[in-house]
Amino acid sequence: MCSLAVPGTGVQEEPKGLRYVASAVAPTGIVCIICAFYSFYEHLMPMGTDSMARRHEVIADIITGQTVASQAQLGRLLAERGIRVTQSCISRDLSVIGAVKRGRAYSVASSDISEGDRQTLATYVRGLANAGPNLAIVRTATGAAQRIALFLDRCGWPEIVATVAGDDTIFVATRNRDEQRVLLARLRREMTPVLS
Numbered sequence: 001m002c003s004l005a006v007p008g009t010g011v012q013e014e015p016k017g018l019r020y021v022a023s024a025v026a027p028t029g030i031v032c033i034i035c036a037f038y039s040f041y042e043h044l045m046p047m048g049t050d051s052m053a054r055r056h057e058v059i060a061d062i063i064t065g066q067t068v069a070s071q072a073q074l075g076r077l078l079a080e081r082g083i084r085v086t087q088s089c090i091s092r093d094l095s096v097i098g099a100v101k102r103g104r105a106y107s108v109a110s111s112d113i114s115e116g117d118r119q120t121l122a123t124y125v126r127g128l129a130n131a132g133p134n135l136a137i138v139r140t141a142t143g144a145a146q147r148i149a150l151f152l153d154r155c156g157w158p159e160i161v162a163t164v165a166g167d168d169t170i171f172v173a174t175r176n177r178d179e180q181r182v183l184l185a186r187l188r189r190e191m192t193p194v195l196s
Contacts, residue, residue, distance in 0.1 A: 055083055056097050059090075060108050067105045074106070096190030100181045113155060113190055122191045124148055126168075128184050133177040136184055138170040159183045160191050 058081055059074065068074050072088045078085060085093075094100075099108045124144035129137040140148050149165035152172060157178035164171045174180040 055085065056093055057097070058083060060097050061091055063099055063106050063108050069104050079104065093186060095188065098185040100178070100185050102178060117151065118190055121148070121187065123189070125191060128187055130180055130184065134174050134180060136172040136174060136180050138172060138187070140168050140170065142168045144168070157183065157186065
């Protein structure tokens, strides 16, 4: 840990916030700026995939075990369990685990596909996007759209109304924007275990 000189005092102090970053630009150079930034944020930054996977498990447990109405509330509940994260981290985590806000609370769609199906999705799906409030776009490897569309038609996910597939693109119709978000989050989550 580096320490920074407090301007005009000759006193060395541990960095306690970004106000000290500006004073670090003296002869100590960029290294102290980075050190000060890191020391201020190190307790907020997730470290490694193990802690991320653990955090995802805890978030899913919290959401399935009680009503969570906001990301701020989820942040407080995580902090009670010793996990301190930023709001943007919570937002990303919710997306990764497939949690979406339905009505006034977050929920996580259950995983109901096999490991082989997950592998197929991870292998052939190249990208996901939305197009308006009722249409999700699934980009696939060349020639794989028909196979993935057939899987989506047969999987029984309630948010899917219908699919139309070309060679490398699938249009998936949903009833509304909420169901579109649920579908895209579910697809991201189902592909994640294979990719990580």
